[in-house]
Amino acid sequence: MRKLLIGLLFLICLNDYAQNTLISGMDKLKWEKIMPGVWKASFGTSGLNPLAYSNPPKKESITELSDAPFPFTKESTFSQLTPERASIRIPLGPFEKIYGLGLEFKGLNRRGGVYTLKVDHYGGVKGYTHAPVPFYVSSKGYGVLINTSKRVKIYVGVGNRKDSKRPDPIDRTTGKNWSAQPLSDAVEASIQGNGLELYVFTGNTTLEVIQRYNLFCGGGILPPKWGLGFWHRMHTKSSTDDVLQEISDFKKHNFPLDVLGLEPGWQSFAYPCSFDWDSTRFPNPEKFVKTLRNNGIKVNLWENPYVAPNSTMFKEIKPFTGSHTVWLGEVPDYTIPEAQKVLLNHHQKNHLDIGVSGYKFDEVDGYDTWLWPDHATFPSGNAAVEIRQIYGQMIQKILGDHLKKQNKRTYGLVRASYIGASSSPFVIYSDHYDHRDYVTALVNSSLSGLLWTPEIRSARSAEEWVRRFQTVCFSPLMQLNAWASGAKPWSFPEVTDIVRDNIKLRMDLLPYLYTAFYNYNQKGIPPFRAMILESGYNATETLIGGKLNGETNPYEEQKRMEVTDQYMMGSSILVAPVFTGETERKVVLPSGNWYDFYTGALVGNGETITIKTKLEQIPLFVKDGGIIPMLASKEGKGSDKPSLEVRHYGTKENIFQLYNDDGESFNYENGNFSLLELKVTKGKNGKLKGQSKIINNKNYSYGKVNWLWMSNQTKNGK
């Protein structure tokens, strides 16, 4: 009897204990299909909604993608609420690879890692980056978005629960396959909070999953044409005269200049910022911007969000600022619409009305030692941690929408981004300056709806100068950022011609690249993408620590690293940048024939080749049937209908729909754009023939089309 009573008492205590410590056990997530290939689940309550700072889904384009089934059994996804945290568990198969989670400078496969996704300067903790995005995509063809503005801590195939179907433990002394990280069957993630919202995206391929995520966030951005030209940033102390001198130097050296960026010193006060022109360096901003406009040059202004007491917007913004300062400047709470109005009114009057084209938003990321603390308070009542997480994305949305109302496209730079960035007209950059890491970041950004620029600042040798220039020419934003070094494109005279030729090649590729961005906009296909998104790509040679034998030993699979130093640009060009000191490099070619861009020669098919590098060229390869429309005339500027050189590679028939529009307004959204169909067919004699046909609106079509048959080296003027 006594034993029974003690037992009962024990059970009561246990029950009490459970009730006090757990709000709920593991609950099954309830998924609701909201669009073809998109499911949503939520539990508890969430805070600031990041998707509110993205564009609405492009439903029609989402519907055009294949409607693949829900990727898990509905009983296998879980949520849990404890007094401290909201967590989820999503199944993970033994051979799955996981990609994404935002901008990263190292590696591609996230399996086997633990990430604390926090908007921050890069470095230190895994997941602390300029654009951590709680969205991952699996090699099995689905993606998961954890839609929260709180910091997500995610265990990607790390950790083994007691109730998981885990293998038997292996004795470390005698077992060959012992691993410090036994294979786990789940992705588990949590936030400090009391609820979460989740989305699952499917598709027939990994690329389709990415497309669906991008389309869900409003599609990709179509930059104004000038944004794809050459950008140059001036030294921070530059004056009007310095800028005018720079422009004439660019002309003298025969370098294009499309956007000129002014760094902090254009303002009367910086760090914190006045956002007002400095009257000594820029006494007549209106005239200054006009002069540049007359030279075909746009002005881009650097700023950080922290308001200096001497700013002309200080008094008005003050009621909407948080408890703490940054560099003693006040921090606006832009989740409040009135605060947004103050910023927009000021910027409209002082910058946009006189023709400034856009901004470089700096310091919206971190460090903790600079920005506001987690316990800061803001007048909206929104949590400081959440405001920090979405600040960069929010500012992009506010400015982008504002200019859209004026039917103007913008393109700018930002140092922090988050969920839903694909439709934002901004490109991420960093102070981190490692060439290889920059290319890895370019590759990774395509897996999270981001654009990244491997901007060039300086170099220790002429060779490095060329190699970095080549990478930046094959990126979403071609920029020399000389705010500190004062470098010019001709700073290394021995390679000036090479640099100029590489920039010219990028400029000539504008028709092809602009169409790639249109496909980003309409179909969500990243214009610069990781090789894993390319069909026929399979790199088994890149496993660290031996040959991949995933079938018999799945432990090996999580060690697989993917290629991070080559990527796709547009529909058919493979870019393989070269790093200083390399005289040869490996290139992994997906299946199908691939051709050298410069010579049209066949280089391989579904294999890893080793190529000898040339300083003058960034290695570029084109897939069989690749049609590459390029500007034939100088830059196509000035003339209404520039003529085209259309290159064809290999032996396959193909069709390329070449997109064009006015290059700066949103009129394309109402059908005001041209499509030129470039079609290659094979005649009875096996000879290739090219035809071009306007299939939508001739207003923005091109002039003469000159076909170039790269793989048999004969010109045929039709």
Ligand code: GAL
């Ligand atoms: C840095 C930024 C640089 C440059 C500099 C100017 O924070 O990353 O690109 O703009 O500020 O002070």
